[in-house]
Amino acid sequence: MAQESTVQESTVQDRPDFDAVVIGAGFSGIGALKSLRDRLGLKVRVYEAGETVGGTWYWNRYPGARCDSDSYVYCFTWDKQLLQEWEWSERYPEQPEILRYLEHVAKRHDLKRDMRFNTRVTGAEFDEARDLWTVHTDQGEAVTTRFLITAVGTLSTRNIPKVPGLDRFQGKWYHTSNFPKGGVDFTGKRVAVIGTGATAVQAIPMIAQQARHLTVFQRTANYCVPARNGKVDPDLVAKRKADYDGIVQRIRESPFGQEHWPMQKSVFDVPAEEREKIFDAMWDRGGFAFWLANFQDMLSNAEANEICADYLRRRIRRTVKDPAVAERLIPRSHYYGTKRQPLDTNYYETFNKDNVLLVDAKTDGEIERITETGIRAGGKDYPLDIVVFATGFDAMTGPLTSLNLRGRGGKTLQEAWADGPHTYLGIAVAGFPNLFTITGPQSPSVLTNMPVAIEQHIEWITDCIATMREQGRKRIEAEPAAQEAWVHHVNETISGTLFPTANSWYMGANIPGKPRTFLPYLDPAGVGGYRKRCEEIAAKGYEGFALA
Known part of the structure; x- marks a missing residue:
């Protein structure tokens, strides 16, 4: 009887508050919530530091702020009716118009009911015994989740030079x-x-x-x-x-x-x-x-x-x-x-x-x-x-390391990336199970039209979680050998170009002391080639990932 009670308590204890927690409510967070909640039926919570949706397009209100991809491709493609209905005013819409679009999408699909605004995630740690993340916020919350998904953007941790005076x-x-x-x-x-x-x-x-x-x-x-x-x-x-x-x-x-x-x-x-x-x-x-x-x-x-x-x-x-x-x-x-x-x-x-x-x-x-x-x-x-x-950002890695994430053994992301980012496909990090990074370092991300890169990652993550649920899996983690092979591939690919010669934020050169390494990924076959590579990895039973 005592054994049965222990089993029941363990089952309740291992049941998280949420199936997935998403950090950020820009294009990535909106898309992730829509896909995970409405396609898979997951219980999802989105945390956003701003007072509404928008991400980049909430925070960047400087004069002249507008996207630089043509508006007809700078949008969600999964709502086919909205593609027909929405009218953009210009070739490159300004920040207020893009924010109105994202507000419209959130309202149209009733997404805000699963979002918490004016709430910043201050840290998260992975519990190896329970295969759960515990996520902390500046509002005093501590919630558990099976999957932690970062939708914090690539250019969101601002860089203010340390100018005396x-x-x-x-x-x-x-x-x-x-x-x-x-x-x-x-x-x-x-x-x-x-x-x-x-x-x-x-x-x-x-x-x-x-x-x-x-x-x-x-x-x-x-x-x-x-x-x-x-x-x-x-x-x-x-x-x-x-x-x-x-x-x-x-x-x-x-x-x-x-x-x-x-x-x-x-x-x-x-x-x-x-x-x-x-x-x-x-x-x-x-x-x-x-x-x-x-x-x-x-x-x-x-x-x-x-x-x-x-x-x-x-x-x-x-x-x-x-x-x-x-x-x-x-x-x-x-x-x-x-x-x-x-x-x-x-x-x-x-x-x-x-x-x-x-x-x-x-x-x-x-x-x-x-x-x-x-x-x-x-x-x-x-x-x-x-x-x-107008001094830019601690690009790509900064938004992630500032989250204070601790993976297996209490190791922080800062420690894991002390010499630069190490990821598998820019989606996962060895030592950080059940963590998915939308448009993370070493993915095409900033070298593409961002909504296209975002949607590809969301689709892949959604399919991955669906497969795990079908197979009764609770944990997925990038294998260290696969990760290092990917890092080598990213560096080898870019070495055949002129990109590494520039002191650019692509190379982390705008932040004093930041390791100099190429932060995104330039697939020789483009974002289409990267998409195909990710699909092949999934088709091979998520090759390079350990599932438990």
Whole structure:
């Protein structure tokens, strides 16, 4: 009798509060909840630090914030009716419109009832005896779950450089990913933007229209190509809606989750005059065409890359009136395309304005400190009222290590990744059973149109959990040997490109002390090839995973 009682108590004790806990309510969290709850019937809880859904599109409210993938593919593809109903206002919708879309999806599918907002996960540890995670929040909650799924995004842990004197600045300062909800009025103000990455390229032209004076502090110049934003021709919209099944198939099988394919020929296969016409056509088309649909050897051959970069340098010189300013805006330290491609709308033209000043670290001197009244750089003081940090993020690993996750033996993710991330497929981590990382390090993620990468991971995770339930499995974990083989493959693949030569956030180079390693994964066959690889692993009984 006592034995029977013990068995019953053990069964109750091993029953978790939730089948799955999802951290984050952006595209990933919304999609994960919908799939796990409505497809598998799981009991799911989503925790979100913001006050509503949105993730990136809740927090990033800086002037000019908009997506840089075409809107017709920057959306969920599992709601076919919504693909037909939703009308995007522009080629690249702004942050408020994307947030409205995500709010609409959450309401349409009644997702908020399983979400807890204004709640930050502060830690989680895996109980090996019970095969459960215990998740802690800043609201004092501690809940158990069979599966822990991170949907925290790849660019969500902001990077604020440790500039001396910031605490003494008498003006106001902001990071682009944490702007006030009502925005900031720059009218009549002396403003500084620190940084010239993709975010800054969007924000600088907008701030310059308002500010009395704008000073841009540039550490590294960036190659920019035009977005060509605007209303989309209604006939093209109708054509796309009639072909959404085809579009979805193409972007899932494509190299980058978009309708862009590199040309299957070398830069050197084409005469210079014809090459120039090709470059002009991509420039006029706008968007990621110049980056993702260029000659096939642009990102692997330094001489081929130089030909492409020379075209962009000539465009910059043609646009910026002051030759000295134009030269400072031309990158010197990295190959084209090895850093995140910013899409610009009047970015270079902004430096023709009388109220805009470029301060370049290499020619004018580094920022030394922030004073009570401004910034001192290169021995010169720049008086300011507002400072905007467009300094990016601790990309890909930062959002995960900040969760304070402890796996088997109490080992933290920080300890496991002391020399850089070690994952299997970017989905799982050895030593952390029943943990799934949506668009984690060493997955295509930031090198693709994010919704495509997100949906692929969610589908794979959902299928995996369904298989485990069918087989009565309680634990899945990446095998160390399979993980290290994947890490080797990721590094070997990228070594044949020019990417490792750049001091980019792809390489973790923007964070002092962060191990220098390529953070995403560039499959030779693109995101479609990665999808096929994941499907094959699942078909082989989840090869490389230990199931118990």
